[in-house]
Amino acid sequence: MKSFLATFLFILTPIAAFAEASADGKVPAAEVENAIESADPPDAATENLVEKSLVRVNATRQSFDLTRPWEKTSPDRRLGLGAVIEGKRVLTTAEMVANATYVELEIPDSGRKATAEVVAIDYEANLALVRPIESDSDFLKDRRALKLATESKPGDLLHVWQIEDNGTPVSTPVVFTRGEVTSYFVDNAFFLAYEANGTLQYHGGSFTLPVLNGNRLAGMLLSYSSKEQVSNILPATIIEHFLREQADGDYRGFPTLGIAFAQTLDEQFRKYLGLNGREGGIYVSKVLKQSSAAKSGVKPGDVILEIAGNPIDARGNYDDPAFGKLSMSHLVRGKPFVGDEVPFKILRDGKEKIIGVTLERRAAEDHLVDPYMFDRGPKFLILGGLVFQELTRPYLKLYGDNWQSRAPIKLLLADAQPERFEKEGKKKIVFLTRVIPTPATLGYERVNSVIVTKVNGQEITQVSDMAEALKSPVDGIHKIEFDDFPGIIYVDASLAAQINEQLKAQIGTVERLK
């Protein structure tokens, strides 16, 4: 959700993925050469070592067609790089292998390939671990495992590694300039990223590039703007967090707090909050139900003064020893682990109070409207040609760049203000996606995008309720009620069952309930 930085913070648009950016604005070769000359090339020993730590990752990806949830869209292929780490595993980004139907690893110089599987993936933190499937387990035996450079600091010279088509590794120096908190590739999931300056040139098939500090892995390149020559790098600290979290086989992800907050720069607002004479603090404007903050007793109207001993300024930043001003989001999501208790100093009714906030993670599927969905299709159900599914934000995004103004208003409302629907007991929004014209749907062809409230008299809180309710038609007829026009429709149960059988023969399946 609007997890942390929702209301009054900067809105960050991730820069175009590297491959695209470079294809558009390729820099003149001369400039690149200059850049390389002016920096210290990594010594030969390092190069040799790094070369042995890189593999190509080739993924074929296919996502579900949300307008026809029983189908997948046409596959596309993404080529990128991975860094070999301990345990004969390859680290790459989640973006690289999300929705992958086939993944293979390739040794750059020899071109040797092996089919691989994804063993861990975190879409929010944009990280994934890939390894060759069992029969090829010695595939990586001549590869060296990279260690993490978690202590990189602004000013450090980093090297971005690419591999040319002929298998030759190429490194380009960039200067680490600052740390900032930004979203990687899933909306509203904010993490620390390094920003680095330096000109990069595109060397084919390079999505996700390992970035090294000396001979250790400092991060993975997320995006590069050829216009500004700025790289965004997913840092080793987040990688380390990911690796530690998945080590015990029980992956719990990165914690979320679940508040929206407002800055307190406004003097009149500070006075109103009783903050005069104090410094900093941010105003909690909303606490999500079932969130870590709610469960630990944080309330709307509280002012957060400190997190884990770090004073929070009026903009919502703290002073990070390594990076300077950094969003407090990092103190919640980046540093602690799920299950940790972090002390919050708050101001409530003019009194300071310490609250221990036990951090949890809210998974995408725990939201009323899943903010993202990968490697699975939406739950859906077809009734005689009426296609119902659970609403997800990727569905809303089908309405294009201006989806926030073009998608149906009630569906947008469910995404933006889930509380009003959760209050009614809804776990998911089940809506009529489309109507396949059949004898059972006669007269209903133009009904769509309406939210189901009841089926055969039973409240519908998710698709599985609907499957259950459809077991009890009244006098052979299903009654389906909506929150909007046309209010009620009726479907002949045996005709619908018959048509479902025909559809099953044509499209394979008429429901996905898990």
Place this chain on the structure above:
Amino acid sequence: MPKCARLSLATSFMKIFQTFCVVLFCAGLPATHGQELTKTQPAKPPVVASAAAVDTAVITDNPGPGSSSRYEAIVRIENSSLVPDYRTPWNYGRDSAGSGTGFLIGGNKFLTNAHVVSDSRLVYVKKVGDAKPYRARILHIAHDCDLAMLELEDDSAFDGVEPMQIGELPQLDSLVKVVGFPIGGERISVTSGVVSRIDFNTYSHSGADLHLTVQIDAAINPGNSGGPVIQDGKVVGVAFQGYSGAVAQNTGYMIPVPVIKRFLTDVEDGSYDHYVDLAVSDFTLLNPAQRDALGLPNDGIGIMVAHADPAGSTGEILETGDVLLAIDGLPISSNGLVTIAGENVDMNEIVERKFAGDVIVLTVWRDRKKFDVEVTLKRFLPYLLTAKQYDKKPRYVMHGGLVFQPLDRNLLNAHNLDDLQVRYLYNYYATDEIYKERPEIIVLTTILPDAINSHLRGFEKSVVDRINGKKVRTIKDVNRILKNMKDDEEFIEIKVLGEGRPIVMERALVSEAQDRIKKTYNVLNDHYLAD
């Protein structure tokens, strides 16, 4: 105006329809007052003079070729208007001018389109072949059906002129003539064509009302608006809208006799009382399962009530899932039509011809039982939110640089209000009964920058929920709450809908800044609340 039949289905059509931009045929006047008037008439988009306009000569091959004197009851109407600016509601407004056509209906009374004389400051009427302008008064103006009645200050100016007679609804494919003062020349123009279609359609003057229209293929051009469409020497319609040539060819619309007669009857008592409405959105009963479930015989009769608006005529009477079998004894087919005089027309046509306080009888099917119920018809007010407003000064309150305005279609368009919350409240105002909680939706539209509000950027376009704990239901509430604060209230605390923080301003600072802001931004009055 029926909150129509098959509402949602109609909506998607309507959107497409609107992008075609129905043009109102009221011509803009050239600048004659030394101001750039021609550039300031966005409400009446001038249509590029098409070939059709050039062809509009007096038709001589009709029976009884005439001189222009036989059209002496037909007049040119020139209107100077003052269009308010909802972005700066305290300003005087923009001057504009336009012209259209009208006709004498007897007793110094003239009929024309509402849009010809909307937002009027000054109206003049000119006779055929007489350059003298006669000053006119607007007696009645009906924005919901785009008709207006005028009278001249000089009540003897048309003595001896034969008024025009009102005829009947013309037959499909019958010949009609359009007479008026469109662009292309100064003198009267006649074009002719046939009746192409008789159908319910949106009246684009309000943008929210549907009534019967008649489509004709005679050329209708800017300036024809308000002019008579004639058949057998009688008026069978008032030319009023059409598509620009870029969209559809030879597609003009007239307001047919039933709508004209209704208007004339309505104003007989000296005031216009508007259309009444069932305020029911209905849904077809074409699916056999619907009929089985409801226990209806498969006879093609009956339409289902999808929603009966509580604020409408049937709010207390009908429920979702009821079936309407007949209206005033006329059976309603399962796609919502009734048969009158051999013609299938929308069932709302029955209601269309009624007046406030009239009673109709609905035959309703509920729980497999049939019963008759009398419905006293009344106007459905919530729909007005989505109708374009005219002849009104925008209401507002400006306090500490914050400008509060009640939401309506004019405001939505002027401020380009695209916030999800605002769009929801606007679009679902009637169906989700938003008006119960918020008779007016108060939007903080603009912040006039000043030192005291410099941290409030980003709050523009949000909906005001409470001020100092008090619920805001109307623009008057805003003014009353802000002006009647107690001495111990140190802050003004404004809660807006959404998940942000409250807007907080120190009262002392606001009081001190108010005059300064008024001066800086030339806001003569810090509020206008009407009556």
